Amino acid sequence: SQQGEEDPQALSIQEGENATMNCSYKTSINNLQWYRQNSGRGLVHLILIRSNEREKHSGRLRVTLDTSKKSSSLLITASRAADTASYFCATGPTTSGTYKYIFGTGTRLKVLA
Amino acid sequence: ETGVTQTPRHLVMGMTNKKSLKCEQHLGHNAMYWYKQSAKKPLELMFVYNFKEQTENNSVPSRFSPECPNSSHLFLHLHTLQPEDSALYLCASSQGSQPQHFGDGTRLSIL
Numbered sequence: 001s002q003q004g005e006e007d008p009q010a011l012s013i014q015e016g017e018n019a020t021m022n023c024s025y026k027t028s029i030n031n032l033q034w035y036r037q038n039s040g041r042g043l044v045h046l047i048l049i050r051s052n053e054r055e056k057h058s059g060r061l062r063v064t065l066d067t068s069k070k071s072s073s074l075l076i077t078a079s080r081a082a083d084t085a086s087y088f089c090a091t092g093p094t095t096s097g098t099y100k101y102i103f104g105t106g107t108r109l110k111v112l113a
Numbered sequence: 114e115t116g117v118t119q120t121p122r123h124l125v126m127g128m129t130n131k132k133s134l135k136c137e138q139h140l141g142h143n144a145m146y147w148y149k150q151s152a153k154k155p156l157e158l159m160f161v162y163n164f165k166e167q168t169e170n171n172s173v174p175s176r177f178s179p180e181c182p183n184s185s186h187l188f189l190h191l192h193t194l195q196p197e198d199s200a201l202y203l204c205a206s207s208q209g210s211q212p213q214h215f216g217d218g219t220r221l222s223i224l
Contacts, residue, residue: 030210041217042119042218043156043203099161101213103156
């Protein structure tokens with residue numbers, strides 16, 4: 001089964017608006033991470049939230065985690081054109097102690113100037 | 114600059130060719146990863162190495178052969194690939210269970 005399914009698949013907003021992306025997963029996790037990928041580049045880590053945390057902030061980013069619903073959300077406030085990218089959630093490593101991170105298909109965000 | 118360098122950035126090869134992808138990390142991390150990224154599909158984990166030892170092989174066809182000579186270098190040897198193997202191949206590294214650092218990938222096209 002696939003972990004880390006992001007919703008929506010694509011999102012287009014105006015500069016200055018907030019962008020919210022959601023992630024659902026299926027099994028128990030130790031932590032959940034969000035990454036950004038600009039076109040033609042590798043993924044860049046944004047923020048990590050542990051399973052015993054409910055909310056975390058980093059600059060204009062706010063991440064929530066609901067382990068009872070197996071879901072997380074990423075909020076980007078006051079978006080900028082430079083935020084245009086794909087955003088991925090990733091679960092892992094699994095409790096087995098391996099380094100097996102599982103990523104979703106991502107949300108493509110387009111911020112219009 | 115992420116500290117993870119992949120070469121080449123682009124590669125076009127025929128199905129009968131043999132080529133290798135290279136990844137080098139300058140971060141002192143102990144774990145290195147190969148991922149395949151295809152359009153509209155989740156990022157697929159291929160291999161994981163921890164202190165040069167392979168700890169994960171995600172049912173990858175034998176036409177992909179990884180090599181990890183030391184904790185800083187990771188190779189992916191390619192042989193007799195298929196058109197469906199065309200994708201972006203990403204290398205990443207991490208220190209233990211810390212977040213991963215990715216290279217910018219090799220865009221592979223199979224003719």
